[in-house]
Amino acid sequence: MSRKPSIAIVGGGFGGVGAATMLRRQGYEDVVVFEKGERVGGVWHHNTYPGAACDIPSHLYEFSFAPNSWSRRYAPQAEIQRYVEGVARRFGVLGKVRTGTEVKAAAWNEERGCWRIETSVGAHEADLLLTACGQLSVPKVPPIDGLESFAGPAFHTAEWRHDVDVAGRRVAVIGTGCSAIQVVPAIQPLAAQIDLYQRSPGWTFPKMDHEYSPRARALFKRFPILHRLDRAAIYAGQELGTAALTSQGWLRPFARAVGRRQINSAIADPELRRKLTPTDEIGCKRIMLTDDWYPALNQPNVELVAERIEAVTADGIRDATGAERPAEVIVLATGFASHDFVAPMEIAGRGGRTLAAEWGEVPRAYLGLTVPGFPNLFLLYGPNTNGGTGSVVNTLECGIGHVLAALDEMESRGAERIEVRREAAERFDRELRTALKGTVWQTGCTNWYVDEDGNDPSNWPWLWGTYRRRTQRLAPGAYDLVH
Ligand code: NAP
Numbered sequence: 001m002s003r004k005p006s007i008a009i010v011g012g013g014f015g016g017v018g019a020a021t022m023l024r025r026q027g028y029e030d031v032v033v034f035e036k037g038e039r040v041g042g043v044w045h046h047n048t049y050p051g052a053a054c055d056i057p058s059h060l061y062e063f064s065f066a067p068n069s070w071s072r073r074y075a076p077q078a079e080i081q082r083y084v085e086g087v088a089r090r091f092g093v094l095g096k097v098r099t100g101t102e103v104k105a106a107a108w109n110e111e112r113g114c115w116r117i118e119t120s121v122g123a124h125e126a127d128l129l130l131t132a133c134g135q136l137s138v139p140k141v142p143p144i145d146g147l148e149s150f151a152g153p154a155f156h157t158a159e160w161r162h163d164v165d166v167a168g169r170r171v172a173v174i175g176t177g178c179s180a181i182q183v184v185p186a187i188q189p190l191a192a193q194i195d196l197y198q199r200s201p202g203w204t205f206p207k208m209d210h211e212y213s214p215r216a217r218a219l220f221k222r223f224p225i226l227h228r229l230d231r232a233a234i235y236a237g238q239e240l241g242t243a244a245l246t247s248q249g250w251l252r253p254f255a256r257a258v259g260r261r262q263i264n265s266a267i268a269d270p271e272l273r274r275k276l277t278p279t280d281e282i283g284c285k286r287i288m289l290t291d292d293w294y295p296a297l298n299q300p301n302v303e304l305v306a307e308r309i310e311a312v313t314a315d316g317i318r319d320a321t322g323a324e325r326p327a328e329v330i331v332l333a334t335g336f337a338s339h340d341f342v343a344p345m346e347i348a349g350r351g352g353r354t355l356a357a358e359w360g361e362v363p364r365a366y367l368g369l370t371v372p373g374f375p376n377l378f379l380l381y382g383p384n385t386n387g388g389t390g391s392v393v394n395t396l397e398c399g400i401g402h403v404l405a406a407l408d409e410m411e412s413r414g415a416e417r418i419e420v421r422r423e424a425a426e427r428f429d430r431e432l433r434t435a436l437k438g439t440v441w442q443t444g445c446t447n448w449y450v451d452e453d454g455n456d457p458s459n460w461p462w463l464w465g466t467y468r469r470r471t472q473r474l475a476p477g478a479y480d481l482v483h
Pocket of ligand 1: 052053054055056136142143144174175176177178179180182197198199200201285286309333334335336446447448
């Protein structure tokens, strides 16, 4: 290909903005980002529930090429949203984003060697297609009997109704995952009563969040090496956590001791302590970082209901013991449909075969990025690139680095098309599934990583350093390049 290829990106969150920026920095100007929302930001634009904040220290939850002066160790949602928009503006890619444009489908045109992309406002063609849809963008509404019959407002944390005032009202919160542990402490001082419906408890760690003093911020700015050192230290800590969750199970008892100590020192009531202490292995569900969850649960206007929900009625929730608690507002902190990846968008590769057909029961991709039969397609934060620790922003940068390596290779070989070889993808998948068997996510608990049949299409079973190493160049023989 003599000209630089045209590139279409689906999704304007960290992935889409990061890809457009890194591509532009390498001279790729013919780039368009389709974003169905009204602004860039992805999950950070959509998740505006009270208390929403990052649970990875911000010095690692930022692009390595755009360090930021954060207000706190764990930045709140609005600050992260401003950061993503700021990066898009500063690196000149905001103009490449088409907001309010949903991609419905994309099909590979074999004859013309390009992707035809159907959007809500018309068709578009591009040589390369990158999906950056995230894994946590589609809210999951639980199949609870009678939910639709509830008379008051009921909404998901990711679709927070800011027009609904929770002050002085009885609020039922369903779910006790990462979103719930942030929202409950934020609304507890306002609500008259919070009934918190827990299906199974999760382990927590102290977050030790704090503001950065003006002096600390000035030092980070004056001596960027300090910022980089802090980032490196956070990264090392995350890698230790990743080792504990994947191959180094002997580390888990130490982690469990920290989690148990947090519960025991915060909760005096033995019955509440019992309900809150998980019985499953630490890390099987995502470990939640918090300083204010247990103090909120100690408040007299919060009740932890550990019985199964039987049904939602017009004005409350009935549990399995038959007890019914009145509610005026229901908050669904029930997580996301995370296993569909690019859905509901339909992607058809060579011969019209769809990604859904190629995947069957379990989504899979070589390094989470490429799928045989789908030339010039890269899935950012695709199958098996999540983890119990580590920064998704770092993962995305690695994935985008792989796209840049592929583009370099195409340019140097004069190729117009790149496609992962089926043998390479299958070999990688076998290696991945074997490694997953030894991870904590397979120890039997409910988590959003593993499906009902025990398949894990979500998580990376090795260190993040391994992901960086494997993505930074194309392994010999992994890809076919076509002139
Ligand atoms: P989640 O971790 O999947 O938690 C969902 C909660 O809802 C769990 O407690 C689950 O119970 C419960 N639940 C699901 N279906 C239910 C049902 N039918 N009946 C009763 N309870 C039900 O979802 P999330 O809290 O939204 O977090 C998802 C992920 O988003 C996190 O793991 C994290 O990666 C990310 N996140 C990050 C941040 C951050 O960085 N600040 C904040 C929020 C979320 P079980 O545990 O029994 O399944």
